[in-house]
Structures are given as C-alpha cells and as structure tokens.
Amino acid sequence: DQQVKQNSPSLSVQEGRISILNCDYTNSMFDYFLWYKKYPAEGPTFLISISSIKDKNEDGRFTVFLNKSAKHLSLHIVPSQPGDSAVYFCAASFSGSARQLTFGSGTQLTVLP
C-alpha cells in the first residue's frame, strides 16, 4: 500500500511557464514533507520542505503548498527552465521516526526550450 503517491509519471512544460507537480499521501501521521530532484545516474538532491504547521513555503522559483485536509501537496516551479528537467520525488516523514522518508514513485519533468 503506497502511502505517498505521485499519480503523474511525466509532465512536459514549455520554458518560462509554470510547472506544477502533485503528490498525495494517506498517512495522517506524516508531519514533514519534502521534494527531491534527481538527475540520471546521480543521487537525489533536496529541493524544498514544508512542516505540517504551514500551508506554504517558498524558496526562489520553488513553492510548495500543503493542503492537510485533502492530504495533498504540490510543487510549483516558476518560471520553468530546461535545467529543471529531472525526476521529482515527493517524500514524507513523521516525528520520532529518525526522519526516515517515505517516497512517492516520482514524476519526470521535461521543460521544453
């Protein structure tokens, strides 16, 4: 049973437009959410996170939104750039878990020049 789901395996966006990546979770105990970016043949790199006490966190071109009632979070990238093309993983954890992360299956983002 997947506790963190990314239902879109792929997304294509034109350069300069907004990219919106979505993630749903089922475990209401999760209280910390993260997005990672992964290029082929490299390890994931941390992008942005949000605690369950917030509904929005922004860092430059990246904004994460959390809707706890819907158990849904999204990552917005504005404006999208070709270098953003990568696989994006959503992850979740809860307090007292040594911050072990439960990951979604990933979304391949392609930003077209």
Add this chain to the structure above:
Amino acid sequence: DVKVTQSSRYLVKRTGEKVFLECVQDMDHENMFWYRQDPGLGLRLIYFSYDVKMKEKGDIPEGYSVSREKKERFSLILESASTNQTSMYLCASSEANTEAFFGQGTRLTVV
C-alpha cells in the same frame, strides 16, 4: 557541504555472491539509510540506523543485512545476490529532524 560517498558507481556481480556496498558520510550525522530505486516504485527503504551498532528494518529488508561499526560508515550486505536485487542503491544520512542527504548511488547488476 555534506558529503555522502558510496564506494562504487557501478557493480556487476554473479548470482549467489556476497556483495558489500559501502557508504561514508563526513558530517557526523546520527542517522543513515539505505534505499533502492526501481522504475515506477520510487525509493524504498531497506534499512536504517540511528546510532552506531543500531539498526532498524525498513520496508523491504528481506535478502539484505547492514552493519554500522562507526558513526560515519554504513554498509549494506547482500548475503547471496539474486537477479531481483539488480537495482540502483542509494545511501543517505541526516541529522535529527532535518532533510536527508544522498550519495551518488550504486548501480548494481546481478547476472
């Protein structure tokens, strides 16, 4: 910058071999993790450790064991490699209540 280093980028092993994957972190992190990444399945946790000599099973521990004799080093052991263990293996470390930092990954092929 946090550095997590995995000993090999690519490995090819034969079925039945004992395989060691090594991971070293240089930031004195308490927690260390081993994940495997497979297409369509994301990253799945194999084992983690929150202190020296301590280990906890993750979601898919079968066929694997781990060792953490020193704080900076976390080893993943495949006791008898099988073809269904062909995968990308990712090591990570974290301090309490912070994000995890990943190594570059080891692409293991079992033939």
